[in-house]
Amino acid sequence: MRTDWTARGTSLGTQxxxxxxxxxxxxxxxxQGDQGAHVVVTKEGEGPLERHAVEIILxxxxxxxxxxxxxxxxxxxxxxxLRRFDSQARxxxxxxxxxxxxxxxxxxxxxEVP
Numbered sequence: 001m002r003t004d005w006t007a008r009g010t011s012l013g014t015q016x017x018x019x020x021x022x023x024x025x026x027x028x029x030x031x032q033g034d035q036g037a038h039v040v041v042t043k044e045g046e047g048p049l050e051r052h053a054v055e056i057i058l059x060x061x062x063x064x065x066x067x068x069x070x071x072x073x074x075x076x077x078x079x080x081x082l083r084r085f086d087s088q089a090r091x092x093x094x095x096x097x098x099x100x101x102x103x104x105x106x107x108x109x110x111x112e113v114p
Contacts, residue, residue, distance in 0.1 A: 002036045010043035023082045035060040054081045062092045
């Protein structure tokens with residue numbers, strides 16, 4: 001999967017970047033086909049008002065998935081955004097599988113064998 005990275009006001013550590021890439025790689029089995037992801041990491045504020053936002057935008061033949069989470073801790077923001085992204089991807093995959101099963105069962109019922 002091709003992944004574009006954008007960091008605004010901060011830099012993403014290699015550990016968090018590897019975690020995101022690894023998670024997106026695991027999701028490729030659910031979202032088969034050509035896809036591209038854009039990860040945006042933003043830091044706003046200073047001191048006790050500091051917050052980190054992580055946003056993942058994935059374009060796929062099933063549609064576009066967008067997830068954004070904010071947290072004072074960048075690791076927590078990454079964890080939360082990956083959890084929500086995983087939920088969206090699984091839901092889209094399940095809808096696709098259910099649609100295929102429904103079409104197959106309707107075709108099987110309409111075909112009569114002599």
